[in-house]
Amino acid sequence: MIGFRFSKFKPGPEQRSPFDRLLNLFLQLLTYTAGDANEALQWMNELDREHGLTDNEYSMGDFVEDLKRKGYLRDDTNGGLVMTPKAEQSIRKSALEEVFGKLRRSAPGRHSTRFTGIGEEPTGDLREYRFGDTADQISMTESIRNAQINHGLLDFHLMEDDLEVSEREHQSQTSTVLMIDISHSMILYGEDRITPAKKVAMALAELIRIRFPKDTLDVIVFGDDAWPISVKDLPYLQVGPYHTNTPAGLELAMDLLRRRKNPNKQIFMITDGKPSCMRVGDRLYKNSFGLDRRIVNKCLTLASNCKRLRIPITTFMVAEDPYLRSFIHEFSEANGGKAFYTSLKGLGQFVLEDFERNRVRRR
Known part of the structure; x- marks a missing residue:
């Protein structure tokens, strides 16, 4: 007798509802449009015309009505549609599945030491x-x-x-600051680097919320200056006409971590470029060519300060410039941290691997 063999049920595309099939694509588009629901729906309509995403039984109008009925979208005062908190959380969960999907199932779910x-x-x-x-x-x-x-x-x-x-x-518990570069170079030469960076940030935030609720995560962005943002604002993040003020980002990250009582602290920095500006008194000192020795020395000093405070910095470079690699090598050596030179596709896996290792540190 052969018997029966049981396995985990994985519904195929034909077994999912039309709404579920379209929802995943819609959430992806919301990330690319920085949370602009109206623009994302325009892209959905264009894709529907070209590739026939819907049929006579379930139209794009039905999909929009379901989005509103199920609490993903709501009408705004200007007659358009905006995301709800439920949609923001769904984007983070979608990013978690995409970026950390292969590793999430084997995660221990705690800081083992x-x-x-x-x-x-x-x-x-x-x-x-x-x-x-x-x-x-x-x-x-x-x-x-x-x-x-x-x-x-x-x-x-x-x-x-x-x-x-x-x-x-x-x-143990870990306090993490995630720094995201939003300078103009993140979309320079037609290469979109900010979207993968946002996905990693959202996935990391959702991972901590689900698996490690006692940990803390602060997210900051840096361009001409640096400022903190909330996790719920990550889907709306956009690149600006900024230089790269890496020193301002590091100073703010250190200030945030000083307020944490936890002895386990770390900084993740996702960037694609060289530092190109810094604050000198009341003015902004800029050098668009980057790797200005004055700015570089400031970054190295801050990296050394973090080392004295036992705050490792892990840098994720989403560019392949040999001059940048040389700077990051010098920067990581000054801090005693780590650096990864990775493609956009592999960025998420590197973040999780290093996050799992750093989190078990104990003074």
């Missing part, structure tokens, strides 16, 4: 009770057994010396 302490995963080892141990760490079975042996069944007492504690793997 080589230390014992407060955590959820028991090691199997027992020890005596110590002042400061919490009640949920006490192994009641072993403690009651010790009380019976030490005091007998007729005169049962549970004393402090009877208590045994179940050891657990220590689980």
Whole structure:
């Protein structure tokens, strides 16, 4: 008898509803249009005319109505459509599946370390009770057994010396600052580098929210200056006519991390270019050619300061310029951090791999 073989059910395209098939494409377009729902729908209509995305049973008008009915879009005061918070979260989840899909299923879901302490995963080892141990760490079975042996069944007492504690793997927290370059070079020469950077940022934010809720993530963008943005604003992020003020981004990242009590801190920087400006007093010192020694030295000084504060910087370069590689090598050496020179397609995997390693650091 051959029997039956069971496997995980994976619905094919024909088994998904028309709405679900169109929703994934719509979420992708929202990322490219920086959250402009009306422009994304225009692209949907154009693709529908060219490739027949819909049919007589389910039209693009039905899709738009379903988006509104299910809470992805709402009418604005100008007569157009805007995204809702549900749509913003769906974009982050979609980015998480796309960028970290292959690695997400094997993620441990916590910061495992080589230390014992407060955590959820028991090691199997027992020890005596110590002042400061919490009640949920006490192994009641072993403690009651010790009380019976030490005091007998007729005169049962549970004393402090009877208590045994179940050891657990220590689980640490990590504070991360993600720096995103929004200078003009991120879309220069017709190459879109900002969209993959946004996808990585949204995926990282969603990964932390789902798997590591006790961690902190601050997102900052840097162009002529640097400023923090909220996670919900990531889909709307756009490149501006800016130079690359890397020193301002590093100074803001360090300032944010100083406020965190957590000893485990790190900076991720996604950029495609060389630093080309810095703040000098009240004015902006610029050099559009980049790698100005004055600006470079400022970046190296900040990298060294981060090293003294035990803040590693991991740089992800989405460009293949040998001069840039030389600068990043010098920058990473000054900080003692890491640098990856990767294509846009592989950016997400590198972020997750290095994030998983850095997170287990413990002072």
